[in-house]
Amino acid sequence: MAWIPGRPRLSDFAVVSVIEPGYPAEWEADVVLVDGATAHVRPVRAGDGPGLQRFLASLSEETAYLRFLSLRPQKPPAELTRLTHVDYDECSVLLALVDEEIVAVASYDRIGGTDDAEVAFVVADAHQGRGLGTILLEYLAAMARPHGVRRFVAETLPYNSRMLTVFRDAGFAETARLDDDVVRVALSIEPDLTSRAAMEGRDRAAVRRSVTRLLSPRSVAVIGAGRNPGTIGHEVFANLLRGEFQGPVYPVNPFAAHIRSVRAYPDVLAIPGPVDLAVVAVPAEQVSAVIEQCGHKGVGGLVVISAGFAEIGAAGAELEREAVRLAHAHGMRMVGPNCMGVINTSPGVAMNATFAPVPAPPGRLGFSSQSGALGIAILEEVGRLGLGISNFVSMGNKADVSGNDLLCYWEDDPDTDVVLLYLESFGNPRKFSRLARTVSRRKPIVAVKAGRTAAGSRAASSHTAALATPDAAVDALFRQTGVIRVDTLDELFGVASVLAHQPLPPGRRVAIVGNAGGPGILAADACEGAGLTVPELSQATKVSLRAFLPPAAAIGNPVDLVASASAESYERAVRAVLADDGIDAVIVVYVPPLVTRPEEVAAAVVAAATPATGKPVVANFLATQGLPGPLRAGGVPSFRFPEAAARALAHAVGYAEWRRKPDGTVPALAGVDAAAARAVVEDVLAADPGGSWLDPRACAALLGAYGIPLVPSVEARSAEEAGAQAAALGVPVALKAIAPGLVHKSDVGGVRLDLATPGAVGAAYAAMQAAVGPSMTAAAVQPMVPSGVELIVGVVHDPAFGPLLLFGLGGTATELLGDRCLRILPVTDLDAAEMVRSIRGSPLLFGYRGSPPADVAALEQLLIRVGLLADDVPEIVELDLNPVIASDRAVTVVDAKVRIAPYDAHPELAVRRLR
Numbered sequence: 001m002a003w004i005p006g007r008p009r010l011s012d013f014a015v016v017s018v019i020e021p022g023y024p025a026e027w028e029a030d031v032v033l034v035d036g037a038t039a040h041v042r043p044v045r046a047g048d049g050p051g052l053q054r055f056l057a058s059l060s061e062e063t064a065y066l067r068f069l070s071l072r073p074q075k076p077p078a079e080l081t082r083l084t085h086v087d088y089d090e091c092s093v094l095l096a097l098v099d100e101e102i103v104a105v106a107s108y109d110r111i112g113g114t115d116d117a118e119v120a121f122v123v124a125d126a127h128q129g130r131g132l133g134t135i136l137l138e139y140l141a142a143m144a145r146p147h148g149v150r151r152f153v154a155e156t157l158p159y160n161s162r163m164l165t166v167f168r169d170a171g172f173a174e175t176a177r178l179d180d181d182v183v184r185v186a187l188s189i190e191p192d193l194t195s196r197a198a199m200e201g202r203d204r205a206a207v208r209r210s211v212t213r214l215l216s217p218r219s220v221a222v223i224g225a226g227r228n229p230g231t232i233g234h235e236v237f238a239n240l241l242r243g244e245f246q247g248p249v250y251p252v253n254p255f256a257a258h259i260r261s262v263r264a265y266p267d268v269l270a271i272p273g274p275v276d277l278a279v280v281a282v283p284a285e286q287v288s289a290v291i292e293q294c295g296h297k298g299v300g301g302l303v304v305i306s307a308g309f310a311e312i313g314a315a316g317a318e319l320e321r322e323a324v325r326l327a328h329a330h331g332m333r334m335v336g337p338n339c340m341g342v343i344n345t346s347p348g349v350a351m352n353a354t355f356a357p358v359p360a361p362p363g364r365l366g367f368s369s370q371s372g373a374l375g376i377a378i379l380e381e382v383g384r385l386g387l388g389i390s391n392f393v394s395m396g397n398k399a400d401v402s403g404n405d406l407l408c409y410w411e412d413d414p415d416t417d418v419v420l421l422y423l424e425s426f427g428n429p430r431k432f433s434r435l436a437r438t439v440s441r442r443k444p445i446v447a448v449k450a451g452r453t454a455a456g457s458r459a460a461s462s463h464t465a466a467l468a469t470p471d472a473a474v475d476a477l478f479r480q481t482g483v484i485r486v487d488t489l490d491e492l493f494g495v496a497s498v499l500a501h502q503p504l505p506p507g508r509r510v511a512i513v514g515n516a517g518g519p520g521i522l523a524a525d526a527c528e529g530a531g532l533t534v535p536e537l538s539q540a541t542k543v544s545l546r547a548f549l550p551p552a553a554a555i556g557n558p559v560d561l562v563a564s565a566s567a568e569s570y571e572r573a574v575r576a577v578l579a580d581d582g583i584d585a586v587i588v589v590y591v592p593p594l595v596t597r598p599e600e601v602a603a604a605v606v607a608a609a610t611p612a613t614g615k616p617v618v619a620n621f622l623a624t625q626g627l628p629g630p631l632r633a634g635g636v637p638s639f640r641f642p643e644a645a646a647r648a649l650a651h652a653v654g655y656a657e658w659r660r661k662p663d664g665t666v667p668a669l670a671g672v673d674a675a676a677a678r679a680v681v682e683d684v685l686a687a688d689p690g691g692s693w694l695d696p697r698a699c700a701a702l703l704g705a706y707g708i709p710l711v712p713s714v715e716a717r718s719a720e721e722a723g724a725q726a727a728a729l730g731v732p733v734a735l736k737a738i739a740p741g742l743v744h745k746s747d748v749g750g751v752r753l754d755l756a757t758p759g760a761v762g763a764a765y766a767a768m769q770a771a772v773g774p775s776m777t778a779a780a781v782q783p784m785v786p787s788g789v790e791l792i793v794g795v796v797h798d799p800a801f802g803p804l805l806l807f808g809l810g811g812t813a814t815e816l817l818g819d820r821c822l823r824i825l826p827v828t829d830l831d832a833a834e835m836v837r838s839i840r841g842s843p844l845l846f847g848y849r850g851s852p853p854a855d856v857a858a859l860e861q862l863l864i865r866v867g868l869l870a871d872d873v874p875e876i877v878e879l880d881l882n883p884v885i886a887s888d889r890a891v892t893v894v895d896a897k898v899r900i901a902p903y904d905a906h907p908e909l910a911v912r913r914l915r
Contacts, residue, residue, distance in 0.1 A: 295330025363388015
């Protein structure tokens with residue numbers, strides 16, 4: 001970046017220093033570069049002078065001239081001292097380090113009296129083209145925005161193509177003009193959809209390459225390879241040899257000359273060739289030293305199998321943090337620690353870097369697991385079921401590489417068709433949501449999320465908080481992103497076998513073909529129980545079946561071929577029902593009689609189940625030993641019991657329906673005054689900095705700013721005033737206690753309805769005050785509203801998932817009924833429509849037993865408005881609209897509670913960073 005001589009700027013950095021206190025440590029982060037390696041980004045520190053001088057001295061003449069219009073950019077000590085004082089408001093300076101050496105520097109310098117800042121950066125010649133300039137620009141923009149900077153400006157030479165490319169690719173709105181042989185660039189640094197999409201795209205590409213370095217190495221070192229069979233290091237090394245890894249494998253053991261007849265090395269530095277991947281199996285206290293050696297060797301990535309880290313407590317957690325810090329400092333990403341290893345069955349790699357006793361059959365499933373112990377069972381099971389994997393990653397403690405990273409990789413992996421996840425926790429649920437939604441559009445994701453009972457529930461300060469449990473949030477996350485959630489590993493593999501080998505079902509209509517009536521009926525019941533339908537076959541199909549089946553056969557649905565059915569009868573019957581336009585999938589049931597062998601029937605089923613039909617076929621072979629070979633070879637999934645077959649098919653149907661749906665949009669809404677809502681929040685926090693429940697007046701103002709219809713309400717502080725207010729409003733009215741912190745008003749006599757006279761209102765006030773006690777400060781007087789369906793709409797802020805929107809049946813029994821659904825923000829028009837229709841009580845809204853249907857469009861509009869309010873005003877930690885009355889004429893919020901609390905925006909979390 002060139003500058004125009006004669007105008008001094010702080011961005012002519014050579015060294016800058018930290019003003020203590022005030023060092024913005026929140027902007028320190030590890031990042032992934034374009035080539036998949038890592039770097040460390042941080043604000044400049046007081047002691048960075050020598051490092052910056054070395055960095056500047058290392059620049060080539062061309063790079064130095066393009067940045068400084070000088071071939072000697074070093075600064076004298078006096079000038080260095082002057083430039084060490086940076087306030088991180090008017091001026092900020094960032095460094096990027098690799099191997100603990102400065103490789104890039106960037107700064108912004110506020111132009112006095114404006115919201116513009118000059119931006120400049122320079123990258124060491126050896127590290128240009130790795131994305132460092134773009135990353136530093138993203139960080140500078142995020143740092144500058146909270147200080148009122150709205151635009152970056154820069155001046156550079158026309159032939160400084162690298163800098164111009166960085167500006168252009170950042171995704172910010174850009175203007176550029178040529179003036180006096182200098183290109184003057186202006187960037188609006190306000191984030192928008194374009195800039196966010198550009199940043200996310202760069203992040204995914206970089207993460208994908210970082211995982212590729214781990215899963216497709218050209219050489220592997222096993223550090224801690226033991227001589228004795230049965231030890232972890234020995235078995236990892238042996239599995240790499242047995243699997244015929246397509247590259248050199250180096251055992252590292254300072255006490256052995258050879259391991260399994262392969263020359264061993266005392267440490268990784270002694271290995272003569274390059275090492276792309278190091279598998280570490282040494283005691284935990286030695287891991288950091290090994291990582292340092294790997295960094296100096298130039299190793300590309302790490303798989304740390306060693307245990308003794310965060311899983312054992314605080315001391316182990318500190319070892320784990322140091323291991324990750326060292327790995328990232330030297331440009332490496334790490335799987336583990338406390339993991340089982342990684343597998344890539346691609347013929348060009350053939351890497352089994354695990355200590356599993358069974359080989360991994362090659363296939364099209366990508367599998368990640370947080371449990372190493374389950375990993376061994378998983379590999380055994382996929383072999384038994386005739387499935388195969390493309391990659392297997394045991395994440396262990398997930399100190400670095402997580403399921404989100406693997407989703408980035410599998411999204412574009414040509415060897416993976418289905419993604420399987422065993423999850424115990426989410427590192428970043430919001431990022432998972434964005435990734436999974438994209439991946440699911442192309443490839444199915446099937447997940448077992450452990451810990452349903454352990455998830456617990458948060459303290460219930462409102463109806464919404466009581467209903468929005470953490471596990472319900474997980475269900476909402478998976479539902480919105482198309483992830484198929486199953487409860488057991490057996491179900492996981494069943495669904496995977498259908499998705500991996502059969503086409504997605506076009507609908508829910510299932511035909512059942514078998515040779516026994518009882519199992520066929522069981523299969524039909526299982527289908528109905530799983531949400532599938534078993535319709536009558538068409539007349540043409542019945543005629544086709546009757547042409548070759550014996551008179552005793554039943555040609556309804558299920559089709560009973562009778563016990564003596566031959567393999568040929570199975571094949572013709574399956575073909576016939578697949579040709580029926582009213583059928584979307586087929587379940588074949590087989591009970592082995594004496595006259596027909598399972599292998600013959602299996603071969604017949606495979607012959608009939610051609611992919612050209614576009615309809616899946618699954619089988620239930622009862623009382624047979626193992627999976628018949630033809631079924632395994634032909635890709636027809638077989639289940640031990642009909643219930644399992646129906647559930648797996650139902651999951652595939654649900655996923656297919658999700659893929660066919662549009663994404664939905666967040667519509668532009670009339671009557672939204674975000675500034676008015678912001679003013680309410682700021683006034684409340686000014687009066688109570690710790691946050692509080694809003695009083696009725698503030699609550700009405702906040703909701704009204706987003707066009708949310710709240711029934712009129714006036715406050716009364718005495719029985720006499722309550723009667724007078726009722727007379728002014730017009731009876732009948734409702735009277736509700738106002739008492740801070742009171743959640744269940746009805747339980748303590750805090751709600752009185754249909755009060756027909758002012759006198760009755762006054763008497764109700766006195767009785768209510770006696771029942772509620774001193775906590776009652778006043779009462780709200782409201783006109784009665786038309787009768788309708790009582791609903792609840794709410795928002796609760798989950799610490800992991802962020803704001804959650806809740807909808808369900810409301811009133812006093814809402815927690816007892818538990819008829820509710822959740823969605824993670826933002827809420828689209830499609831989300832709102834689905835929420836209204838997904839609760840069990842939804843028939844009440846569409847007209848039940850002659851009752852008029854509710855105004856469903858207005859209800860969907862309310863959900864969208866509440867979701868937008870919660871998204872725009874993150875200070876809302878709880879919002880409880882209960883009841884909401886949905887009638888045929890209107891949707892009215894009768895009672896509302898809102899609690900706000902200070903919100904720390906954490907802008908540093910909005911940029912690319914590793915955990």
